[in-house]
Ligand SMILES: Nc1ncnc2c1ncn2[C@@H]1O[C@H](COP(=O)(O)OP(=O)(O)OP(=O)(O)O)[C@@H](O)[C@H]1O
């Protein structure tokens with residue numbers, strides 16, 4: 001079953017076109033992450049799904065029903081904002097109770113003094129109170145219910161914001177970078193908690209972030225947004241191993257993927273950075289091709305040879321179990337990054353010559369227009385392993 | 389800075405502040421002082437702040453009995469409260485629309501509000517008077533209230549404040565199911581408490597002290613606000629008898645002064661609470 005379906009959504013502000021025909025099917029109960037650079041329109045898309053912004057064209061369906069003409073209140077979606085957007089003049093419990101009060105009480109019943117005298121109001125209010133208390137307890141904020149948002153820490157505010165979205169049991173949760181205002185440690189902890197929340201509630205989550213670690217660790221699927229379009233939708237593993245195009249490959253992975261221009265030499269050979277790669281010659285490369293090599297796809301080698309790049313070591317960065325070697329190779333302005341085992345550290349010195357063997361089965365080839373070149377099913381990389 | 393120059397600059401600062409402060413306060417203190425003196429002492433050549441013979445009881449009794457001063461004060465309260473309430477009811481939604489809702493012509497309409505801000509009330513007195521005549525509300529409370537219900541200043545002030553409230557709050561409120569009007573009453577206004585207080589003070593002080601408009605539209609004592617009451621009191625009852633007149637003036641100003649002192653701490657707290665997010 002489809003949880004949310006986005007069909008051909010376009011949106012421009014004035015002359016700036018922000019979204020160009022976004023289409024996306026989000027399964028029921030799925031955790032889908034929208035990943036993209038800052039300013040690419042992720043928040044705008046989320047606001048369109050929530051009904052807070054009107055799209056120029058295209059439709060939104062929630063649980064198979066068109067919601068384009070429904071007000072935000074009626075769409076059965078809840079949103080957690082980057083700034084949390086808690087009401088500063090209300091206490092935590094009033095913040096969390098508001099969506100329920102607005103739904104279960106009529107305008108008359110909500111009036112300050114008269115409302116309390118009307119029939120049923122008291123029972124509905126106690127019901128709301130117990131539900132708020134239950135949600136607060138589940139989030140571990142039950143001791144904060146009488147505080148104002150200004151008296152809370154960032155992490156606590158974040159939980160209140162999640163709680164306010166949770167109390168009314170929406171079919172879809174929209175989260176707009178909810179962790180970006182937290183410090184690194186808390187972010188890791190909340191990442192786990194949100195994932196756990198998703199598992200427990202089993203409803204659809206659409207999660208916006210520009211942090212690829214969040215996207216990779218939390219999602220069932222990741223939708224990469226670039227230039228107002230969805231560049232690729234796939235599982236985190238697939239996005240990393242088989243990016244649909246060059247921009248996706250560049251966006252995902254830290255440090256960034258190494259991209260080297262290569263020239264076909266005929267007979268299944270590519271000239272690259274002063275050395276030669278062996279490739280399958282079934283593919284038609286045209287005049288030029290870009291080879292993408294992830295840092296971990298480079299191995300230390302003793303000597304130059306086929307499928308081996310040679311360059312000058314600029315510097316080494318230690319990251320615990322591994323180290324990153326930055327190597328200048330001919331024909332590339334940016335240094336090549338290789339992830340090498342830390343045991344090599346004693347053998348590496350600045351300015352020494354370094355040979356790096358490319359693990360062919362993991363290298364990626366991109367055509368001049370940025371698409372990834374692949375054979376048939378799109379899984380096999382066309383570089384041929386070279387048997388020594 | 390050495391301690392000595394520090395003390396010196398503090399001294400200079402305080403002298404300047406005390407001088408300007410007392411310049412502002414002198415007429416007021418003089419008024420209170422006169423209201424305590426018997427007629428004989430009013431024009432005596434030797435200057436004293438406190439009377440030689442206390443005459444306060446007589447002056448204040450006369451002020452309260454010779455003219456229906458309590459009635460004037462009640463009128464003032466009714467008129468000021470009605471004006472303030474209606475102003476907020478009208479201005480807050482208008483300001484919300486100008487600050488948070490996108491629609492064609494919004495900037496032009498805001499331009500009109502700014503023009504309204506520039507036009508002095510006196511310029512509009514004649515058309516408003518004629519309008520009141522047509523509506524048949526001359527010499528009623530309505531005539532005192534109706535011209536002030538739409539306050540360009542209120543709209544402007546609230547709009548500026550609402551602009552500073554993040555859009556996300558409005559979005560969250562819409563998702564929580566609040567209608568646009570309930571967003572105004574339940575979210576925007578409570579979040580703009582400093583603006584509401586500041587506006588209330590300006591509005592109440594302005595209309596409590598207003599003499600010009602009541603003078604035009606009201607002639608029966610029944611509807612007179614305090615300022616106009618004092619004027620008629622001065623004309624009709626006292627002649628040269630300034631003691632009771634000053635007593636009346638003191639009584640008229642007193643509620644504002646008391647209200648301000650009572651609200652002062654809260655007022656300043658409200659202002660600082662708004663600035664520290
Ligand atoms: N109301 C608006 N009027 C004009 N331009 C807008 C409006 N809202 C957003 N934009 C523009 O649309 C673009 C996308 O904005 P959006 O907030 O969706 O980006 P984002 O992907 O969420 O970025 P970030 O990761 O920084 O939050 C931006 O260039 C922004 O300037």
Ligand SMILES: [Mg+2]
Nearest residue numbers: 042043044176
């Ligand atoms: Mg955003």
